[in-house]
Amino acid sequence: MTQTLLLLLSFVLPAGAQDLRQASTQELREVLSTGRWKNGSAVIRPFVFRHPNGLAAAAQSAGLEGFLYTKRGLEARFGDAFLHQLPDCFSYLDSLLSLAPWTGETRKALSELSAAALPDKEKNAKLDALLQGFAAQLGKEFLERDKAQWARKARIYQIFPRAYNLKGRRSGEALSTSTPREVFFRDFEASDFGPIKDKGFDAVWPLGLFPIGERGRWGTGGGSPYSIRDHRTVEPSLGSEADFKRFVRLAHEAGLKVIIDFVPNHTSMDSVLLKEDPSYYIHRKPDPKADKPPKGWFLVKHKGRKLWVHHGGYEVFGDLATWDDTAQVDYSRPETRRRMAQIVRSWVERFDVDGFRVDMAYQDLNHNFGRNWGVGMPKAEFFEELFREVRSLKPETGFIAEAYADQDMLSAVGFDAVYNKWEDGRLEGQTGWYDALAGGNPAEALAALDRAAFLSCRTAGAGSLVFVGNHDEKAPRKIFGERLPAAALATALLPGAFLFYNGQEIGFDKAVPWEHKTLPFSTPVRIDWSAEDPALTKLFSETFSAAKAVRAELGDYCVEPLRSPEPAGWTGFLMESRSRPGLRKAFISDLGFKPVKIDLKAQDAGLTLQDSLEPGLYRLKDIQAEGANP
Numbered sequence: 001m002t003q004t005l006l007l008l009l010s011f012v013l014p015a016g017a018q019d020l021r022q023a024s025t026q027e028l029r030e031v032l033s034t035g036r037w038k039n040g041s042a043v044i045r046p047f048v049f050r051h052p053n054g055l056a057a058a059a060q061s062a063g064l065e066g067f068l069y070t071k072r073g074l075e076a077r078f079g080d081a082f083l084h085q086l087p088d089c090f091s092y093l094d095s096l097l098s099l100a101p102w103t104g105e106t107r108k109a110l111s112e113l114s115a116a117a118l119p120d121k122e123k124n125a126k127l128d129a130l131l132q133g134f135a136a137q138l139g140k141e142f143l144e145r146d147k148a149q150w151a152r153k154a155r156i157y158q159i160f161p162r163a164y165n166l167k168g169r170r171s172g173e174a175l176s177t178s179t180p181r182e183v184f185f186r187d188f189e190a191s192d193f194g195p196i197k198d199k200g201f202d203a204v205w206p207l208g209l210f211p212i213g214e215r216g217r218w219g220t221g222g223g224s225p226y227s228i229r230d231h232r233t234v235e236p237s238l239g240s241e242a243d244f245k246r247f248v249r250l251a252h253e254a255g256l257k258v259i260i261d262f263v264p265n266h267t268s269m270d271s272v273l274l275k276e277d278p279s280y281y282i283h284r285k286p287d288p289k290a291d292k293p294p295k296g297w298f299l300v301k302h303k304g305r306k307l308w309v310h311h312g313g314y315e316v317f318g319d320l321a322t323w324d325d326t327a328q329v330d331y332s333r334p335e336t337r338r339r340m341a342q343i344v345r346s347w348v349e350r351f352d353v354d355g356f357r358v359d360m361a362y363q364d365l366n367h368n369f370g371r372n373w374g375v376g377m378p379k380a381e382f383f384e385e386l387f388r389e390v391r392s393l394k395p396e397t398g399f400i401a402e403a404y405a406d407q408d409m410l411s412a413v414g415f416d417a418v419y420n421k422w423e424d425g426r427l428e429g430q431t432g433w434y435d436a437l438a439g440g441n442p443a444e445a446l447a448a449l450d451r452a453a454f455l456s457c458r459t460a461g462a463g464s465l466v467f468v469g470n471h472d473e474k475a476p477r478k479i480f481g482e483r484l485p486a487a488a489l490a491t492a493l494l495p496g497a498f499l500f501y502n503g504q505e506i507g508f509d510k511a512v513p514w515e516h517k518t519l520p521f522s523t524p525v526r527i528d529w530s531a532e533d534p535a536l537t538k539l540f541s542e543t544f545s546a547a548k549a550v551r552a553e554l555g556d557y558c559v560e561p562l563r564s565p566e567p568a569g570w571t572g573f574l575m576e577s578r579s580r581p582g583l584r585k586a587f588i589s590d591l592g593f594k595p596v597k598i599d600l601k602a603q604d605a606g607l608t609l610q611d612s613l614e615p616g617l618y619r620l621k622d623i624q625a626e627g628a629n630p
Contacts, residue, residue: 213268
């Protein structure tokens with residue numbers, strides 16, 4: 001065996017790659033996590049492992065981390081069943097590493113190992129050791145560069161300022177018609193962060209920060225916060241720009257990050273940006289023979305000329321749906337991209353915000369946008385341009401994508417976390433966390449858990465944002481029913497980003513027949529903090545306390561799904577500390593609709609459990625390994 005290979009197998013970085021500073025951050029991300037993408041398609045797709053009995057499993061990502069995670073998990077379950085694919089593994093890895101010129105020594109070592117006259121089992125073990133050492137070195141380098149890792153682990157409390165009721169939150173007094181409506185950012189005090197921090201949150205997201213359009217506004221509640229009239233300033237009824245700047249400062253002094261919305265896809269129909277230049281939008285000249293614009297379009301007058309501008313739209317199951325109170329921004333135009341990037345950067349420059357939740361992000365990827373609107377797109381992705389612009393000012397700025405498709409590509413363009421609700425582009429079927437738990441199918445929940453476990457702990461790609469409720473969804477109790485205790489704690493214990501919406505911790509729900517949100521946009525609503533549901537208050541109090549205690553005990557930890565030899569209907573996972581080696585816990589629950597019996601003998605994990613669970617119940621177990629550091 002050559003000296004190069006011996007060094008690699010000893011976890012020493014090959015001589016030709018000792019100085020990884022020559023590698024670009026994008027190349028590190030591609031090799032470790034995402035592979036390369038071009039025009040919306042993967043140049044390198046995730047490796048597919050094929051069992052002789054016909055089972056097929058795609059690696060969790062196209063990079064080394066996804067390949068190793070899936071390979072090790074399958075080998076733990078099925079032993080040597082995949083050894084017949086060793087030649088395919090070597091071929092795949094060579095293609096992946098060829099994306100970056102600084103991987104030459106590693107490719108050489110892989111080639112030598114592939115040709116070595118060794119039994120397949122021994123060769124496979126050496127391959128794993130080689131890759132683990134190399135991936136560890138690349139991961140270390142990536143972490144040194146990536147200043148926005150906090151966004152992948154953020155515990156985010158989402159606030160709807162116009163509905164929050166600061167006085168009621170402070171005093172617990174019942175809400176009445178005489179209760180004054182505060183000016184949220186002006187009246188907010190440092191002590192108001194106390195109830196949020198006490199629950200274990202480390203970031204806040206004030207929803208509805210911007211002025212809302214009046215043209216096309218629907219309902220009597222103030223309009224949709226996502227029909228924005230001016231992306232550049234603060235809604236006056238919530239306070240002044242100085243008030244918001246103070247809010248950010250107080251949050252930082254309390255140890256909290258501040259995330260705000262960036263709504264790139266659309267604005268209101270009377271937006272400042274539209275008045276500035278309609279060419280920023282999807283538009284066309286009116287048909288002189290038509291009395292009015294066709295469905296989906298509206299009339300705009302600008303500097304003496306008339307234009308038809310399209311309402312904001314999005315693809316749903318192959319059709320183009322629209323929000324009829326919005327106007328569609330055009331990302332095929334470089335001028336539009338520059339203007340929007342300037343606006344986002346200004347929030348960092350002027351207010352020192354820490355991150356952005358990007359509304360409907362996947363719709364503005366080049367391949368989706370070009371298909372939706374029938375336009376040619378620039379070569380670069382808008383989000384790559386945006387991130388460079390903003391992070392040139394503040395490298396630690398985090399970006400979280402609202403998305404229900406294209407999660408892998410959003411990771412490739414540089415998002416730090418992506419909504420983990422619905423994802424159906426994998427061999428396992430639907431692996432989105434929220435919808436899998438809502439559906440109550442144990443097999444789907446296990447696939448979603450496997451996906452969430454990987455996303456929570458990988459180094460270079462986007463993590464996942466999980467939740468049991470937010471401003472868009474029905475109340476958690478309506479979705480999960482009696483299964484809510486297990487669903488809530490399982491979600492809160494995942495080590496990635498976690499989101500919770502104000503008012504849901506007391507069961508506050510003012511949904512109306514035409515709008516299922518707990519705090520509807522269409523009707524006036526304020527949270528009555530005295531009108532709590534005692535059972536739900538107790539449930540979420542216990543959930544937050546348990547999750548907070550686990551984090552304090554384990555520090556930085558990863559999750560590994562638990563499996564039984566036969567389908568048993570329960571869902572569980574191990575939590576293993578990375579900062580305190582040997583310290584572990586186990587969570588086992590019934591997330592389905594039927595009682596389950598547990599007969600678990602996980603010898604490698606040091607866990608034995610025989611129990612019965614009703615839907616919604618769980619067990620949180622200590623597993624103190626010998627020699628663990630408390």
